[in-house]
Amino acid sequence: MLCVSIGRTRHKMMIAEIQEAARRGARFMELRLDFLAKAPDFQRLLGHKPCPLVATVRRQEDGGRWSRSEQERLTLLRLCIASGYFDWVDLETDIADKIPRFGKVKRIVSYHNPREFPKDLEALLQRMGQQDADVLKIAVRAEHPADNLRVLSLIAKSPKPLVAICLGDFGIASRILAGKFGAPFTYCAFNKERGIAPGILSMEEMQKIYAYDRIGKHTRVFAVVGDPIEHSLSPLVHNAAFQALGLDCVYIPLRVPKGELARTLQAFEQIPIEGYSVTLPHKEAAAQLAQEKDELTQLTGSTNTLLRLSDGRFRAVNTDAPAALQVLGEKLESLPGRPQLQNLHTLVLGAGGVARALVFALIRAGAQVTVANRTLARAETLARESGCRFVEWNGRYQTRFDVLINCTSVGMFPQVDETPMHHSALQPGQIVFDTVYNPETTLLIREARERGCQVITGVEMFVRQAALQFRLFTGKEPSLELIRKTVRRALSPVQLREEEELPDEDSE
Numbered sequence: 001m002l003c004v005s006i007g008r009t010r011h012k013m014m015i016a017e018i019q020e021a022a023r024r025g026a027r028f029m030e031l032r033l034d035f036l037a038k039a040p041d042f043q044r045l046l047g048h049k050p051c052p053l054v055a056t057v058r059r060q061e062d063g064g065r066w067s068r069s070e071q072e073r074l075t076l077l078r079l080c081i082a083s084g085y086f087d088w089v090d091l092e093t094d095i096a097d098k099i100p101r102f103g104k105v106k107r108i109v110s111y112h113n114p115r116e117f118p119k120d121l122e123a124l125l126q127r128m129g130q131q132d133a134d135v136l137k138i139a140v141r142a143e144h145p146a147d148n149l150r151v152l153s154l155i156a157k158s159p160k161p162l163v164a165i166c167l168g169d170f171g172i173a174s175r176i177l178a179g180k181f182g183a184p185f186t187y188c189a190f191n192k193e194r195g196i197a198p199g200i201l202s203m204e205e206m207q208k209i210y211a212y213d214r215i216g217k218h219t220r221v222f223a224v225v226g227d228p229i230e231h232s233l234s235p236l237v238h239n240a241a242f243q244a245l246g247l248d249c250v251y252i253p254l255r256v257p258k259g260e261l262a263r264t265l266q267a268f269e270q271i272p273i274e275g276y277s278v279t280l281p282h283k284e285a286a287a288q289l290a291q292e293k294d295e296l297t298q299l300t301g302s303t304n305t306l307l308r309l310s311d312g313r314f315r316a317v318n319t320d321a322p323a324a325l326q327v328l329g330e331k332l333e334s335l336p337g338r339p340q341l342q343n344l345h346t347l348v349l350g351a352g353g354v355a356r357a358l359v360f361a362l363i364r365a366g367a368q369v370t371v372a373n374r375t376l377a378r379a380e381t382l383a384r385e386s387g388c389r390f391v392e393w394n395g396r397y398q399t400r401f402d403v404l405i406n407c408t409s410v411g412m413f414p415q416v417d418e419t420p421m422h423h424s425a426l427q428p429g430q431i432v433f434d435t436v437y438n439p440e441t442t443l444l445i446r447e448a449r450e451r452g453c454q455v456i457t458g459v460e461m462f463v464r465q466a467a468l469q470f471r472l473f474t475g476k477e478p479s480l481e482l483i484r485k486t487v488r489r490a491l492s493p494v495q496l497r498e499e500e501e502l503p504d505e506d507s508e
């Protein structure tokens, strides 16, 4: 179950969020009374309470906003318990024994440490287990992705039902996977921009992207690893496809710092995570640690997919290049005379990870390829290894081509006014393929269309590579249309939200 946490400075806004959260399906809420600028007016706030409520008054040292005395805080907590408005109260472990149980109000005994990951959580949990609690809660700052497993594994050892959370952006897995490990509920924010808790996800994310209430003991888990990871579209795409097919699977984002992939994978073996999408900066490390590798991974030393085999070893597969070849092949098929790739000159811009995979795959498919890269040495190395031709960066303007593939990051958001190829170099009938997908219509794509070229966008490639990964993960065929729609919706500058946010009338 989700507990929707609501914290606003004004009564009016808190009431509006309570009602709106209920309208969106919240069945359990926490009111962060420490956010209120004035003393709470229970009658006004909760006259029409829509579901069971938790009263929380969090101190600053625990990550809250309470600014008055501790004595006043304890008085307010006692008032909350006696008021008859609250079904639950959150009492920190150090004060829980000072406030006795009263009536039917249930007790969450909690420990918060927003600064660090304490060493002896097990001992702390055992001590908290001696206290008068219906539910225990531990929320500590994750310092490494592996910390998620350290808190989640506490749930099974806990003497009482436990909500165990890692705070911060390393801790998102602990929030999404709480139910799988048996936590009675987990927290999300009605409005996560309010600073309710570091790393907390919104109610909308938990409900719509992760379908939290459907996650259980047997839910299979997949992930994307990278750093940064917060803008990855992969969780949106894979979870939408799982849900459309009714699969008991969830896909989570894992922020993993450079150099920490092996330790992270090792820690998540406890679940285990059955497949990973791999993005920067881990593509080479993933290829290295995989015991089995497809041919492209062997050739390029880099991969974007790791599949866990039943014996715990990993197989690395590259889905970027097959996806690119697939969309290019479909484009050629659709053209008059169905030109053959082998008869066309292809100019690839870039010599990074994507360019390398594509060049090797193109050469294997019999294409004639020339590479131009800003750093000449990288183009030279790629040419030597793959057998393609290379020119220096400016040489792209003297190179004849039928197909142009941009594998540089030029034109990617926020540098949307840049193009890797001046429009004067584009001729009608040429195929221009931009692997950049954010935005979908890059300047290169727009100008290529204007010049009468055939275009292929990075979104088409992204859709195919996600579909290939999905097939490898699940053995099932996802809807390309659903993936495309999900990607376009996420990339649209004005996100077409089904739910309007509440007006921001707060003074925070």
Ligand code: NAP
Residues within 6 Å of the ligand: 320, 349, 350, 351, 352, 353, 354, 355, 373, 374, 375, 378, 407, 408, 409, 410, 412, 435, 436, 437, 438, 458, 459, 461, 462, 463, 465
């Ligand atoms: P990468 O390994 O970092 O390579 C980046 C490439 O861009 C290098 O060749 C680099 O040249 C070049 N570059 C960067 N800034 C440049 C500039 N100002 N002028 C000229 N060249 C410049 O990155 P990657 O993993 O290959 O990704 C490249 C692009 O592929 C990304 O932008 C991403 O949007 C796209 N991509 C698309 C998909 C998809 O499914 N559609 C999937 C993955 C990636 P130097 O060698 O000189 O640094």
